[in-house]
Amino acid sequence: MTLFFFVVALELKRETVLGELRDLxxxxxxxxxxxxxxxxxxxxxxxxxxxxxxxxxxxxMATDTAFVVGCLALLGSRIPHSLRLFLLSLAIFDDIGAILxxxxxxxxxxxxxxxxxxxxxxxxxxxxGRMGVRPVAAYVALGGFVWVAVYxxxxxxxxxxxxxxxxxxxxxxxxxxxxxxxxxxxxxxxAGAHWSGDTPDRRDxxxxxxxxxxxxxxxxxIELSLHPxxxxxxxxxxxxxxxxxxxxxxxxxxxxxxxxAVGLSCGKPLGILSFSYLAAKLGIGSKPSGLxxxxxxxxxxxxxxxxxxxxxxxxxxxxxxxxxSAKLGILIASVVSAASGLSMLAWMTHTAHRQKHIHx
Numbered sequence: 633m634t635l636f637f638f639v640v641a642l643e644l645k646r647e648t649v650l651g652e653l654r655d656l657x658x659x660x661x662x663x664x665x666x667x668x669x670x671x672x673x674x675x676x677x678x679x680x681x682x683x684x685x686x687x688x689x690x691x692x693m694a695t696d697t698a699f700v701v702g703c704l705a706l707l708g709s710r711i712p713h714s715l716r717l718f719l720l721s722l723a724i725f726d727d728i729g730a731i732l733x734x735x736x737x738x739x740x741x742x743x744x745x746x747x748x749x750x751x752x753x754x755x756x757x758x759x760x761g762r763m764g765v766r767p768v769a770a771y772v773a774l775g776g777f778v779w780v781a782v783y784x785x786x787x788x789x790x791x792x793x794x795x796x797x798x799x800x801x802x803x804x805x806x807x808x809x810x811x812x813x814x815x816x817x818x819x820x821x822x823a824g825a826h827w828s829g830d831t832p833d834r835r836d837x838x839x840x841x842x843x844x845x846x847x848x849x850x851x852x853x854i855e856l857s858l859h860p861x862x863x864x865x866x867x868x869x870x871x872x873x874x875x876x877x878x879x880x881x882x883x884x885x886x887x888x889x890x891x892x893a894v895g896l897s898c899g900k901p902l903g904i905l906s907f908s909y910l911a912a913k914l915g916i917g918s919k920p921s922g923l924x925x926x927x928x929x930x931x932x933x934x935x936x937x938x939x940x941x942x943x944x945x946x947x948x949x950x951x952x953x954x955x956x957s958a959k960l961g962i963l964i965a966s967v968v969s970a971a972s973g974l975s976m977l978a979w980m981t982h983t984a985h986r987q988k989h990i991h992x
Contacts (some may be wrong), residue, residue, distance in 0.1 A: 637731055639862050641797025642855040644724045649802045661917030666725035668907025669935055673899025680715035680891035685948040690737055691958055692895030694730035694941030697723040698867050701976055710981040714923040715931045727961045730941050734788045734954055738948040743785045750781035800851045814840050885957035892961025897936040897968045904932045930976035936969030
């Protein structure tokens with residue numbers, strides 16, 4: 633899961649440095665919505681659970697980014713870009729918040745010596761980047777060292793993935809002007825057999841190959857290479873390993889299952905809507921242009937899908953006797969949230985498309 637959080641941190645940094653989240657007011661709007669989507673469901677869980685499982689409040693605080701993006705993909709181009717961007721930004725901030733909750737709320741007693749070694753490893757990563765060291769193996773070795781040190785410190789090691797992701801450079805090694813100059817030398821050659829042997833032409837071709845790769849920033853190249861592995865291997869493996877539970881009615885704590893299901897399916901949308909509305913009214917953030925409140929309401933219903941992250945926190949927070957009950961609540965909330973969100977979005981986008989077709 634450290635790889636998953638590493639990719640999440642890469643996405644967050646790319647959006648804040650290179651993407652749509654460069655606008656601070658848009659970022660503040662999404663961050664406020666994410667904060668509400670963590671605080672309100674946690675409070676609702678505590679009320680409904682009645683203090684029976686005091687460490688279970690974190691289960692209802694996280695949205696499953698992969699499932700939300702997958703649901704939006706089912707509706708394709710009918711989903712406006714503004715809603716897609718908002719939900720992705722919301723899910724990213726949500727994941728970062730969940731990581732902090734895991735590190736602070738579910739870690740063991742902190743061992744400061746390994747934490748010092750982790751800080752030393754992170755300093756080494758920063759120095760390598762400052763010196764322009766490019767081989768990935770050096771960063772992988774130091775990243776592995778940091779992961780082990782954070783693990784030994786008692787803090788959940790997924791935090792190391794977030795920190796390393798946020799430290800990844802967003803500036804490419806080769807500028808656009810330099811890339812165009814190198815490619816111009818290659819394209820200027822006439823057709824012929826001058827690419828064979830150790831000739832200046834062939835050296836220019838190899839230089840062009842390196843330049844096209846290095847024209848992408850390290851962040852973009854790493855994200856592109858890791859994203860398929862995380863989406864199609866890491867997350868499915870984690871889900872398959874942790875989703876199973878017993879359906880024996882006698883073994884289910886229905887109060888806990890209800891608190892989890894209601895916290896996710898109701899608390900998440902309520903918290904996101906209320907905090908985002910307050911952020912807009914108080915001038916803290918601004919709603920993305922082209923995104924109406926009814927469409928945003930339909931979209932945030934999907935935020936109750938808390939499958940992967942909720943399972944991870946449940947594993948950390950609960951004993952074996954309560955785990956199956958929490959998993960049942962997570963499954964119920966995820967199914968209800970996906971069905972209600974997709975249904976409302978499908979209806980609203982179909983209606984808007986039909987009205988637009990009638991007017992044209």
